[in-house]
Amino acid sequence: MAKEAIYGERADVTHHESFLRHARLRWLKIAAVLNVAAIAAFWWVFVYSGTRLEHAGGTWLGYTLGTVGALIMLWLTMIGIRKRAMTSGNWSLKAWVSAHVYLGLSLVIIVTLHTGFQFGINIHTLAYLLMLLVIGSGIMGVIAYMYLPVRLSDVRGDLTKKQMIETIHALDRLILQAAQSLDHTQARVVQLSLDKTIIVGSLWQRLTNFYPGCGNRSAVNRVKRLRRRASGGSAEALDKVSGLLDRKQEILGTARRYARVRAMLEAWLYIHIPMTFALLAALTAHIVSVFFFF
């Protein structure tokens, strides 16, 4: 958003406005109005007029809430297509994400009212639970995108991803070189670092930053023990290797902290996306089944 030039400031500088605060919370307001209307209508039909809650989805309000909810869900899934096309202005991707977040959250109320609080072991409740799972993971995603991108660059420091990997590989080459004069036992220990190093590991290792089986960690410790017993040229080589292994361990730490933040930024998607598809399928089954056995 361009703003007027103040002396000494550039006129075209853009101020960052997050997708959550986009257009002065326009979509939060729209979602709030939608929800207040839904709650008021629900109160009027089911509390004030005393219509029973059983089969609330089949009342005129139930059909309305269900249709609105289903249309919102379909629109929300469109973000997968929309994000691959660039536009700007009111329908910029940021506006779209803002609407995605707030309309998505509003489903919690709209669809819960649609259920009439009638739950059971059936496809209908499955669809509802999947929706909650999608929304819950979406909330995790919003939180991740609020706090983590800053940490991502903090953690990485001056290094790029490529540099991290290249540094590790360069260190590997140096380690290999430095270890050539070592005897077989010592060489095998050093080989652990070259063969068994886990740079970023599995999802669990990334999230916990816990790498018990990492070859470099054991190589670091064991080379230090070997060094205490070694002497002469062997000791010199081990010193050199040990220093290189320590440097590698540092870089690995940075890479893993980075991978941890990356994992947290991405993990929610592994629930959000598959569950969205599951939800669409369950929603289809829900709608078809309701009218199949009308």
Next chain:
Amino acid sequence: MSFTILRVTQRAHGGDPIERTKHVEDDEASIGRGTDCDLQLPDLLIGLRHAVMRIAGPGRVSVEALGEHRFVFQGGIVRRAEFRVADGISLGFGTYILSFSPGQTADDVVVTVSQTVADALVSDTSLAKKAFSLSSVMFSLRTAAWTLGLAILLVALAAPIAYDYLVPPPEQPVRINPAEQWSPGPLSAGHTFLQKNCKACHVNAFRRIPDEACLSCHRNGLDAIAMTRLTERVMGLGSAFAPRPANDHADPNLLRRAQEAPIVAANPIISAFDGLFSHPTDRCTSCHTDHVGARGQRTADLGAPRPTPAQVSESDCANCHENLKAHIPDTALLDVKDWDHHPDFRPLIATLAEKGRPKRVSDAVSDGPFDTGLKFSHKQHLATGGDVARQAAQYGEPVAPSGRLSCSACHHPDNEGRGFLPIEMVRDCSSCHSLQIPGVNGQATSLPHGKPARVVETMVAYYKSGGAANTTGITRMRPGGAFQATTDILSDQMIARKVRAVFMDNTVGPHPCYGCHTFTADDPNTLVFKIVPVHLENRYLPRAGFDHSVPQHLVDANGKPLCLNCHKATSSDSLSNVVIPSITTCKACHGARNPVGKQIAASNCTECHGYHTTGEPPAREVYLGPWRFPGGM
């Protein structure tokens, strides 16, 4: 004797491999990581001096590992190997592969050195960059999403549809029906046996449940054979009870005329969905819904369970009854908007007995007074401290504390809680109004009630026998008058006069029959009498199901049991005076609100009226025996 060592290194970014050769002019060459080895392999898995290879004869080579070292030969890990060079043998040392082949001269052996894995340390960093993305260690999002989505579609949508179209409706209860996952909840107690038999009700896909599906079990008016067959069929499907037949609320034509528009069209959203999927003429499911569980339903020992209010959707009586006259001008019913505008009660009396079914059309008050055919005065019977009460007490009948005859002396609770058994003379009156006469030879005998001809016969026989000659001096029997025993033999004429007096005259002597009944005779001298038929109305409000057994219905404002609170019987000296209370009496509680604005008693239509049988409100108690009077009535 010599070895030619040929090293082949692939270029990192493609292109011709780099080849370097080295000649070892000896019949023995060392292999190891050490820089002093003839064949140096810079792999930390390989010992500094790992092995030695020798020319073992013409075209033969032997390789022997040193110390604890090993190498790979023909798939096994060995210490030593000997082979023909011409066989193209390869040996594995760490990540390196040594391939042997004959050289250009007979003495020369070529050892080609290559590495099994493309040098791991020169791996593509662009690929490594991707390692930071979770996609490198996680399942593919796209595959997972499609797999999950398609699996759900298959299990939760395709399977039930296929089952519905391909499997015929079961004759026996089934174990698994894939469509059960569509069931929004358990069925009501009466329908539990259909839980897995979706097609029993959901006959057509994408169509509302037709009335025919309901009526296939609940049709009313079946003969005994048809009903037995139906019960057998339903029980064969697993039901524990025979189905409960349901009446039509009214003639379907009338129902259609009564509605301004079909109920479904009352709301545009509902009508849009219904228009897509249903036939608007189907009426059962416009009120009845199931899959709401059996909460509140009665247990099986009382027969097929009745629907609870939760199983009947909001049925809007006013939709038709608010403007019924406008749609059906000839209706006898009055328009009712709601309880506040409910017209006062119109006690109905059966005036036109059709074959088998009395037609209750006449308003007993405004069209009356009607002669019930019985001479009876509640006022007289209920007089406080009067002869009636005194005599009743003498005969062991209940008398109220106020000193009047108790209502329960004559009126006996029925088995439905609704009211009272129809009055029967012998049971309800004869303890005071005895039908006994001294009888022939003093053998006390009862006059057969309701049979004038036999009464005449019995009495004539008594008088002819000489009557009191053999009596024990009883001069008065209990029915309402002195019964003069006689010792004389009477003439036939005299007997006829006496008997006629019993039926027709209240001016002469005793008149036990005439006191209550009216008789007609074709001829003043005949002894053939006809009773004017008695029409006692047991339910004046047949379209409502007032329940006398409700404790609050039997007490006055102070909580004291009192029939006379509602029924002003003490001022009624004829049965033509209907003692049904007005609606104001009901409104004292029903619809009235307590100081905090809550209704003291409900005022919805179904409190008093049923739909299929208007006098059977759905919430009424189900009785298996007579209800009880509270004490002091």
